[in-house]
Amino acid sequence: MEETPPFLTAPEDTRGEIMGATYRALCRHGYSGITVQRIAEEFEKSKSLLYHHYDDKDELLLAFLDYMLEEFEETVAACDADGPAEQFDAMLDQLLVGSGPPAAEQFIAAMVELRAQAAHDERYREQFSHHDGALHDRLVAVTEAGIEAGCFRDVDADRVATFLLTLVVGAMTRRATLENSAGATVREEVESYVDRRLRVEGGDE
Amino acid sequence: MEETPPFLTAPEDTRGEIMGATYRALCRHGYSGITVQRIAEEFEKSKSLLYHHYDDKDELLLAFLDYMLEEFEETVAACDADGPAEQFDAMLDQLLVGSGPPAAEQFIAAMVELRAQAAHDERYREQFSHHDGALHDRLVAVTEAGIEAGCFRDVDADRVATFLLTLVVGAMTRRATLENSAGATVREEVESYVDRRLRVEGGDE
Numbered sequence: 001m002e003e004t005p006p007f008l009t010a011p012e013d014t015r016g017e018i019m020g021a022t023y024r025a026l027c028r029h030g031y032s033g034i035t036v037q038r039i040a041e042e043f044e045k046s047k048s049l050l051y052h053h054y055d056d057k058d059e060l061l062l063a064f065l066d067y068m069l070e071e072f073e074e075t076v077a078a079c080d081a082d083g084p085a086e087q088f089d090a091m092l093d094q095l096l097v098g099s100g101p102p103a104a105e106q107f108i109a110a111m112v113e114l115r116a117q118a119a120h121d122e123r124y125r126e127q128f129s130h131h132d133g134a135l136h137d138r139l140v141a142v143t144e145a146g147i148e149a150g151c152f153r154d155v156d157a158d159r160v161a162t163f164l165l166t167l168v169v170g171a172m173t174r175r176a177t178l179e180n181s182a183g184a185t186v187r188e189e190v191e192s193y194v195d196r197r198l199r200v201e202g203g204d205e
Numbered sequence: 206m207e208e209t210p211p212f213l214t215a216p217e218d219t220r221g222e223i224m225g226a227t228y229r230a231l232c233r234h235g236y237s238g239i240t241v242q243r244i245a246e247e248f249e250k251s252k253s254l255l256y257h258h259y260d261d262k263d264e265l266l267l268a269f270l271d272y273m274l275e276e277f278e279e280t281v282a283a284c285d286a287d288g289p290a291e292q293f294d295a296m297l298d299q300l301l302v303g304s305g306p307p308a309a310e311q312f313i314a315a316m317v318e319l320r321a322q323a324a325h326d327e328r329y330r331e332q333f334s335h336h337d338g339a340l341h342d343r344l345v346a347v348t349e350a351g352i353e354a355g356c357f358r359d360v361d362a363d364r365v366a367t368f369l370l371t372l373v374v375g376a377m378t379r380r381a382t383l384e385n386s387a388g389a390t391v392r393e394e395v396e397s398y399v400d401r402r403l404r405v406e407g408g409d410e
Binding site: 030032033109110112113115116118119120124125126128129132158159160162163165166167168169170171173174176177178179180182185186188189190193196197 | 235237238314315317318320321323324325329330331333334337363364365367368370371372373374375376378379381382383384385387390391393394395398401402
């Protein structure tokens with residue numbers, strides 16, 4: 001996971017600026033401490049503009065999740081030039097947080113808190129289901145392209161994608177909630193799983 | 206994951222009864238809706254007894270997590286009679302929630318919400334680190350016993366345990382936060398990972 005994504009530091013329009021302010025407020029206060037007022041404090045334009053667009057903090061946070069997903073999909077789509085095996089590796093690098101910079105910690109913590117809202121709030125559940133579904137479809141497509149190109153074995157791409165996304169959610173949650181989540185160890189073992197399970201050249205460890 | 210654990214339905218002492226009341230209140234209201242008052246409503250003895258022991262809801266919930274861990278460790282220790290490969294399978298069955306009964310849903314949702322508190326509350330972070338550490342040590346011990354007994358390959362037990370516990374956290378979080386978490390698919394792929402990675406008899410799929 002990268003440092004602050006560029007679309008949040010150099011937004012292109014008002015919506016982007018509101019999303020950047022939401023990102024900074026989330027990093028600073030977490031879900032438990034966030035309010036529309038605190039997001040407004042991070043926003044450089046008229047506060048009333050922000051209040052005009054969003055009624056409550058959850059509406060704003062759901063819009064933020066939606067925006068993050070759109071941008072993530074664009075980032076992934078932008079590396080279409082490489083082969084499927086390289087695209088697959090790039091996606092895993094982006095999704096697995098084990099080796100990210102410390103600066104990302106607070107954002108990851110906020111995302112884990114946001115996700116936990118889905119345990120009792122239908123709107124968050126829908127949003128995360130949509131988000132995970134899009135990532136899943138993308139991983140399946142890249143895996144199938146790899147099978148087609150002969151660099152991956154003929155695996156059940158749906159099953160492999162579900163397994164990998166479960167690891168991604170687990171690594172992110174552990175990173176935000178444990179003193180030592182051993183993220184680098186997880187990344188190594190994912191690599192060794194992918195080698196054994198997918199890559200045609202294979203090899204032990 | 207089993208139905209309501211027996212130690213919560215037939216508690217042996219006052220502490221056990223308070224923990225049973227906490228369990229029922231968590232299932233009914235979730236973390237976001239729980240209060241000491243609501244736990245007291247589930248408690249059959251004197252409310253003042255409960256207020257006497259616990260000052261606030263987080264103190265009570267942290268004691269509850271501690272109690273769950275103790276009981277889980279006793280359950281795992283109780284199946285010592287079988288060989289290491291059987292113990293390993295039993296642990297995975299207990300930890301992976303993919304195939305649990307619908308009755309467990311609300312409790313899993315509450316556990317996911319509790320864990321998310323660790324993203325901003327040091328006391329929860331310590332508790333979950335202790336919890337995950339104990340599970341990790343147990344998984345490593347069973348894996349090493351399996352290697353010793355010749356039924357598992359000579360793997361890095363620490364790395365395998367970290368990987369599997371990441372899957373456990375991911376499966377639990379996905380189950381509580383997605384419309385369809387495909388838990389059964391995860392369980393199948395874990396089985397196939399364990400076959401490839403650990404079992405000496407091996408075999409493809």
